[in-house]
Amino acid sequence: MSWTPAKLFYDGSLLCGVAAYLGAYLWLAPLLGAAPLDDQSLRMRAFGSAAFLLLTMALAIGPLARLDRRFLPLLYNRRHLGVVTCVLALAHAGEVLGWYFAFSPIPASIALLTADPGAVPFIAFGMLALGILILLAATSHDFWLAFLGPALWKALHQMIYLAYAAVVAHLAFGRLQDPGALPLALLLALSVTARLAIHLMAGAREARSDAALTPPAPAAPWVIAGRAEAIPEGRALVVRPPGGEKVAIFRHEGRLSAVSHLCAHQHGPLGEGQVLDGCITCPWHGYQYRLEDGCSPPPFTERIATYRLRLEDGWVWLDPRANPPGTHVPALVLR
Known part of the structure; x- marks a missing residue:
């Protein structure tokens, strides 16, 4: 698809929105947090939370467009949103590697694989989500759509739901285990509940539409x-x-x-x-x-x-x- 003024406006608005969120987070988090955080930890959380918010938005756009056609312009450019989400997730992972494993005697990427401290490996959930996001971003171009075929390409990109579930588990068994994480837990619960509610509303509307379709006439096959x-x-x-x-x-x-x-x-x-x-x-x-x-x-x-x-x-x-x-x-x- 060609780059139209509408696409350029969408991408510009998206990047400005992400920059504004990151700036606001880095400014407000130290003021509102119960405990002081170093700069790298702030960046880590800013990138991670921004990626989660964009991922939630990407999954909500489809059902919202079915409920209200005014959301269709967002649907046209959903792949751009997914690529930006992947970039933010990579930035989050980069901050993690650069902080927690900076002084590891073994390579940071290897140390990461053996570093899960809890019974539930929350780092593994994050790595699974990141791997899926990278795969989907790499195959988002129309070349891969033509190469794989619409059915296979669409089935592959349905893995975005698995990535979302992995991110939720990554947060639930990781960051939410820290003291003072109640506000984040409430925001996470609200995000998951809202996304499920939107999907259920869109599904119910589709089911009603299907039920209203005209029954067949007696003279088959017409x-x-x-x-x-x-x-x-x-x-x-x-x-x-x-x-x-x-x-x-x-x-x-x-x-x-x-x-x-x-x-x-x-x-x-x-x-x-x-x-x-x-x-x-x-x-x-x-x-x-x-x-x-x-x-x-x-x-x-x-x-x-x-x-x-x-x-x-x-x-x-x-x-x-x-x-x-x-x-x-x-x-x-x-x-």
Whole structure:
């Protein structure tokens, strides 16, 4: 994807926000803390807490965008947020190595592996989370998406949830064991609870939407998708045939076209997008597809499956058997 003014503004705002947080932490923590801390310990905690906050935000953006479309601009650039999170986590790890193992008789990276003092190895949880973040940041470019394929790439990046769980365990069995960590424990509990609540709300909304999908017509394989007038101009009606995948039926200039609900880029929800410049535009990253054949306009080569439609007494009927990606299907003209 190209660097647009919107992306530059997003990245600039993100970096300024991170810098402001780090500066505020380094200034306020000595004033509010019960015990004085050296400069390196302050930096260690500042980088670590900033990484955790950004990781929490990254996981919340997806469900927030489903609950309110105004969060979609954040979703477009979520990978940038993940890369910055990884950089902060590396900075945190660097401060740890430079402070706790600076005078170790063996290399710091080796000493780290044998340094867990408690029954629960909280350092191992932190290393697991850092390893996952590095892997995901390294494969965040579209080259890896094309090389691995959308399904495998998406499955790999689902490991972000494992990284989050490892960070929570790293804090719970490490920093939260120190005296005076009650405020941090409350903030951690609030963060975890809020993230789970947002995911549950988005999941419940999705379940209600799926339950409201139109049941099939008696004459198989065609199914009734809905009334033609229920499809807004430039938008889509999303249906799920029994036993099949979701299909998005778009209306554009008095015509209807049906395509797969899944974007070929990252399996984004095409049916939640809109028609821009005559093309279906994915709400996640702006990938576009022609209505009549599901092909991306040149020079792009992505393709999605298309479906046949027919109209009877104002009802839109769908053939749930998908055509091969890129198959041309004449648009259904509304009378």
